[in-house]
Amino acid sequence: MNPDISKIAALLSDSTRSTILLSLMDGSIHPVTELAHMAKVKPQTASFHLHKMLEVNLVRVEKHGRHRYYKLISSEVAKIIESMLVIAPEPTVNSLRDSREKSAIHFARTCYDHLAGYIGVQITNSLIQKGIITKENLNFEVTPKGLHFFENLGINVEEQQKKRRAFARCCLDWSERQHHLAGALGNALLERMLELKWITRMPKTRAIQVTSTGRTQLEKVFGWDTGTGPLSQKST
């Protein structure tokens, strides 16, 4: 007499649906055709899957004109996916295109609504090393020194603490096998970096690109070199 996990798991067990869900892990809205393209299926098929996920409340729709935009319904759903990524096997790389995309995603990507990948982990580690945040069990705490740091960056820490969600949690990065910053603070940092144009979203993927301004600023602020982009990174 337990809740029925299998109903939920069945929805993630199909590779088309899991591809769609991982695309939605960027936290934003996506039209059906785009999701169909990502999963390499016809629009009918994507529609069929999205309908199933709507019924069990994994995703939500917004109608705008003739488009229907889908998104993840909650961070609870994102957490399920996140926890599976920790132990999921890495995919086989079949083409040069696959290999490039893999490098890009390992280098920097969004994980639901915060930054992940090599860059995400590096930033998190730098924040710890510089005494801006401290890691307590599976959460982060902002030091007094850290309050100034975020203030200068244009992020109001208190505002993030008031939000009805985890303030600064650890999220296990599947590519780096280390923790990166998540929660309200992680989200605020991503948003601010996008706003400052240090990073930009790459179309059709969850991959993130570091701009030339970004490279300069990251080096200045954190004192390390990000390299020239995903292709210059050694694959691990």
Added chain:
Amino acid sequence: MNPDISKIAALLSDSTRSTILLSLMDGSIHPVTELAHMAKVKPQTASFHLHKMLEVNLVRVEKHGRHRYYKLISSEVAKIIESMLVIAPEPTVNSLRDSREKSAIHFARTCYDHLAGYIGVQITNSLIQKGIITKENLNFEVTPKGLHFFENLGINVEEQQKKRRAFARCCLDWSERQHHLAGALGNALLERMLELKWITRMPKTRAIQVTSTGRTQLEKVFGWDTGTGPLSQKST
């Protein structure tokens, strides 16, 4: 080019396998026949499923004589199941037996290696109210006063903090829709309560029974009445 979540999810998507996994959520070892009985399938079928879960590293086996004892391979796997329980629909109750078991499980049960259900949440809330622990984002911290409390109970807090796992995290209780104490401290508390015979494991389920000693002690220590057991609890 993401890790393949669907492979993992496919293993949880079958109701027989999910029943087996939920049985293993008590963190201990179980022989094949017992798991087959819980899932209401023949031993061959259970064996077939366990073999699949072995291959993908969800479970581990220990051979003792002619028995093969299975258990969850890691707390990472437990975390996946835990995160799904949060949004999984409640099962339909078909018989009086089901209804009784449901009450028992809602009243008190193990969740991987700590206490959950009405009793688990009540204990957690009492610990907070009495200033023994405090809730910081999604973790708990032990107050100086709390150190004495756990000392008196026979739990060495420092020893738990040294362990290579989350010390005292929040775990969302699916039946109570509130947090209860998990992590090393949650585990230590469960073990100590079993040792003191305040509670006992009920055979064939994850349900936990509060002994008469337990009722007296819980009332004394926390100042609330646990009732006479699951059957005296109002179902919510």
Added chain:
DNA sequence: TTCATATTTCGATGATAGTAGAACTATTAA
């Protein structure tokens, strides 16, 4: 050695579920 118990392997069966073609609805542009 012989019998009983625990578990796995093999093979056959039956049910479930993903896929895309065709047709249909809804919205936008010309």
Added chain:
DNA sequence: TTAATAGTTCTACTATCATCGAAATATGAA
């Protein structure tokens, strides 16, 4: 109004997979 685009519904077709009987293996008991 007509044409084009976005998305859904319906209907087969196909493939995958859980289930269990039967038989095999392995351990323990008598």
